[in-house]
Amino acid sequence: MAHENNSWCAPVGIAWQRVRNERPDIDLYVDDQHHPGAAGSNLAANVILTTIIQKSYESEFFHTLPEETARYLQNVAQETVLDNLELIGIGTQQDNP
Numbered sequence: 001m002a003h004e005n006n007s008w009c010a011p012v013g014i015a016w017q018r019v020r021n022e023r024p025d026i027d028l029y030v031d032d033q034h035h036p037g038a039a040g041s042n043l044a045a046n047v048i049l050t051t052i053i054q055k056s057y058e059s060e061f062f063h064t065l066p067e068e069t070a071r072y073l074q075n076v077a078q079e080t081v082l083d084n085l086e087l088i089g090i091g092t093q094q095d096n097p
Helices: 012-022 038-053 067-082
Strands: none
Touching: 012 038, 012 067, 038 067
16 A cells, blocks of 8 residues: 555564564563554564664663663664665655655
8 A cells, every 4th residue: 555655664564573583582562462562662663763764773762671672673673674665665766755
C-alpha cells in the first residue's frame, strides 16, 4: 500500500523478526504476548525515527531497558532501515514526503 501511494513504509516487522531470531532473550511483548512492551516499543520507535531521518544517530534514552539492550535495539532498527531504503520506498521517489 505504501508503494501504491508513493509513501514510505517503516520496516518494523523486519526489525522485530531479526531481534526475535538473534536475541530471543529480549522480550518484545507485554504479558499478553500481543502488545509491545518497553523493548518492542523502543524498537518500533527507533525504526520509525530512522525511516524519517534516514541516517544513523546515537541516543542516550534507554527508558527502563538496560543500556546494552537499548543500544542493540537502536542498532538493529538503524541497520534494518538503512540496509533496505529501496524496499521501504526511500530513494525510489523523485520527491520524498
